Amino acid sequence: MRYRYAPSCALALISMLASVQVQADGSTLKAPPQSASQKAILQQNTDFFYPTMTLQSSMSYAYSDQNTLNLNGFLALGAIFLGNINVSKVKSSIYTFTESAYYPLSDRLQLVMNVPIVYRQSTYEIGGAGYASSAQSQASVTSGGPRLGDVSFGGYYQIFKESKNWPSLTGSLLVTAPTGINPYGIKVIQPDPNNTNLSVPTNLPTGNGVWTLTPGLSFVSTSDPAIFFGSVNYYYNLDKNFSDISTTPGSVQPGEVALGNAFQYSLGVAFALNERLSLSTSFADRIQDDTLIRAPGGPWTTIVGSGANVAVANVGMTYAFNPNTSLIVNLGVGITSSAPSFQLTATIPYNL
Numbered sequence: 566m567r568y569r570y571a572p573s574c575a576l577a578l579i580s581m582l583a584s585v586q587v588q589a590d591g592s593t594l595k596a597p598p599q600s601a602s603q604k605a606i607l608q609q610n611t612d613f614f615y616p617t618m619t620l621q622s623s624m625s626y627a628y629s630d631q632n633t634l635n636l637n638g639f640l641a642l643g644a645i646f647l648g649n650i651n652v653s654k655v656k657s658s659i660y661t662f663t664e665s666a667y668y669p670l671s672d673r674l675q676l677v678m679n680v681p682i683v684y685r686q687s688t689y690e691i692g693g694a695g696y697a698s699s700a701q702s703q704a705s706v707t708s709g710g711p712r713l714g715d716v717s718f719g720g721y722y723q724i725f726k727e728s729k730n731w732p733s734l735t736g737s738l739l740v741t742a743p744t745g746i747n748p749y750g751i752k753v754i755q756p757d758p759n760n761t762n763l764s765v766p767t768n769l770p771t772g773n774g775v776w777t778l779t780p781g782l783s784f785v786s787t788s789d790p791a792i793f794f795g796s797v798n799y800y801y802n803l804d805k806n807f808s809d810i811s812t813t814p815g816s817v818q819p820g821e822v823a824l825g826n827a828f829q830y831s832l833g834v835a836f837a838l839n840e841r842l843s844l845s846t847s848f849a850d851r852i853q854d855d856t857l858i859r860a861p862g863g864p865w866t867t868i869v870g871s872g873a874n875v876a877v878a879n880v881g882m883t884y885a886f887n888p889n890t891s892l893i894v895n896l897g898v899g900i901t902s903s904a905p906s907f908q909l910t911a912t913i914p915y916n917l
Contacts, residue, residue: 601840601841601885601887601888601891602837602838602839602840602841602842602843602883602884602885602891603787603792603837603843604885604888605843605883605885605891605893605914606792606794606835606837606843606845606883607785607792608914609883609893609912609914610783610785610794610796611675611721611723611735611737611783612723612727612733612735612783612785612794614667614669614672614673614675614721614723615667615669615916616669616672617669617916617917618666618667618668618669618916618917619666619667619914619915619916619917620664620665620666620667620914620915620917621663621664621665621666621667621912621913621914621915622662622663622664622665622912622913622915623661623662623663623664623665623910623911623912623913624660624661624662624663624910624911624912625659625660625661625663625908625909625910625911626658626659626660626661626908626909626910627657627658627659627661627905627907627908627909628656628657628658628659628905628906628907628908629655629656629657629899629905629906630654630655630656630657630906631654631655631657631902632653632654653689653690653691653692653762654689654690654691655687655688655689655690656687656688656690657685657686657687657688657905658685658686658687659683659684659685659905660683660684660685660711661681661682661683661684661714662681662682662711663679663680663681663682664679664680665677665678665679665680666678672723673722673723673726674720674721674722674723675720675721675722676718676719676720677718677719677720677721677739678716678717678718679716679717679718680713680716681713681714681715681716681745682711682712682713682714683708683711683712683713683714683745683771683772684707684708684710684711684712685707685708685769685770685771686705686706686707686708686769687705687706687707687765687769688703688704688705688706689703689704689705689706689763689764689765690702690703691760691762691763692762700760702757702759702760702762702763703763704756704757704763704765706765706766706767706768706769707769708746708768708769708770708771709768712745712746712771713744713745713771714744714745714771714772715741715742715743715744715745715771715772715773715777716741716742716744717739717740717741717742717779718739718740718742719737719738719739719740719779720737720738721735721736721737722735722736722737723735724736727785727786727787732784732785732786732793733784733785733786734782734783734784735782735783735784735785736780736781736782737779737780737781737782737783737798738778738779738780738781739778739779739781740776740777740778740779741773741776741777741778741779742776743772743773743774743775743776743805744772745770745771745772745773745774746768746769746770746771746772747770747772747773747774747775747807748770748773748774749774749807749809749810749820749822750807750808750809750810750811750812751766751767751768751769751770751812752766752767752811752812752813752814753765753766753767753812753813753814754766754767754814766812773802773824774805774807774822774824775802775803775804775805775822775824776802776803776805777800777801777802777803778800778801778803779798779799779800779801780798780799780801781796781797781798781799782796782797783795783796783797784796789837790836790837790838791834791835791836792834792835792836792837792843793833793834794832794833794834794835794847795830795831795832795833796829796830796831797828797829797830798828798829798830799826799827799828799829800826800827800828800829800853801826802823802824802825802826804821804822804823805821805822806819806820806821806822807819807820807821807822810822810858818860819860819861820858820859820860820861821858821859821861822856822857822858823856823857823858823865824856825853825854825855825856825857825871825872826853826854827851827852827853827854828851828852829849829850829851829852830849830850831847831848831849831850832847832848833845833846833847833848833879834846834847835881835883840885841884841885841886842882842883842884842885843882843883844880844881844882844883845879845880845881845882845883845895846878846879846880846881847878847879847881848876848877848878848879849876849877849879849897850874850875850876850877851873851874851875851876852873852874852875853872853873853874853875854872855867855868855869855871855872856868856871856872873903874901874903875899875901875903875904876899876900876901876904877897877898877899877900877904877905877908878897878898878900879895879896879897879898880895880896881893881894881895881896882894882895888916889915889916889917890913890914890915890916891913891914892911892912892913893910893911893912893913893914894909894910894911894912895909895910895911895912896908896909896910897909897910
């Protein structure tokens with residue numbers, strides 16, 4: 566009887582040994598992911614590199630609806646407001662299609678390039694038409710059709726693979742080129758001659774206009790069926806001179822722009838429900854400094870209100886069609902006033 570279970574015990578031991586790897590220093594590594602949905606989650610968090618090139622197509626739609634109270638008058642007796650009160654509304658839609666390519670140089674080093682195509686549309690509404698606060702004026706502005714955004718490229722290097730007691734750690738460095746329409750020098754006009762309250766830009770930008778360096782660190786820790794992940798990134802924007810930074814029609818003012826640097830962190834958890842399906846939830850927050858501008862030889866001037874705190878709560882789903890192709894759907898809801906009201910993103914990575 567005591568030998569009846571020997572084969573099954575041997576198989577269990579072999580299975581256990583096959584489920585771990587050992588580093589040269591003797592520490593135990595966790596086995597590579599077996600589930601297709603789990604691979605897709607880890608790939609999105611730069612913890613798993615396919616051995617061949619991966620192409621990724623992503624389509625996102627972001628919508629913002631912001632209301633602003635405009636007061637034009639003064640306070641009488643410290644409590645009574647005398648003047649005009651108008652509520653302005655800006656409704657913005659941003660459509661972004663991004664094609665990305667990931668090329669592994671090894672099981673720890675991977676190169677990436679992202680090429681976005683952006684279309685923007687904003688509608689501005691404000692009272693004051695015909696000099697009546699109850700009458701509204703409206704104007705819509707677009708980016709002039711789909712336009713190239715800011716192209717980014719760089720690499721990811723896995724510093725530590727995940728072990729029994731420690732998460733994996735991956736470092737990254739991305740460079741973003743100002744290939745999109747920059748926001749500087751775009752003129753602001755009053756399209757309605759009967760409403761001087763309404764001012765709109767003549768065009769909408771599709772990029773930041775400056776070179777950006779983005780170093781970052783990300784971690785992943787698996788505790789089957791849960792996968793914990795997070796990241797920190799710093800966006801360092803290089804100063805740049807522009808031939809025109811004025812928003813006044815008919816005016817040309819050269820100047821230098823120091824776009825505010827930004828710090829971003831994120832935390833999340835995903836659950837692999839089965840071989841193909843997984844669900845995730847995460848939180849991301851990006852804090853950006855104010856932007857500074859100056860005329861040639863002049864002092865730096867802060868653009869009031871250019872700083873931002875963009876906090877978004879996300880829920881997502883990953884479905885693996887097969888070992889090489891997945892569908893990743895993510896819904897983000899803005900928490901702060903600077904964040905979009907919501908953003909819906911669908912991503913399809915394909916391993917060649």
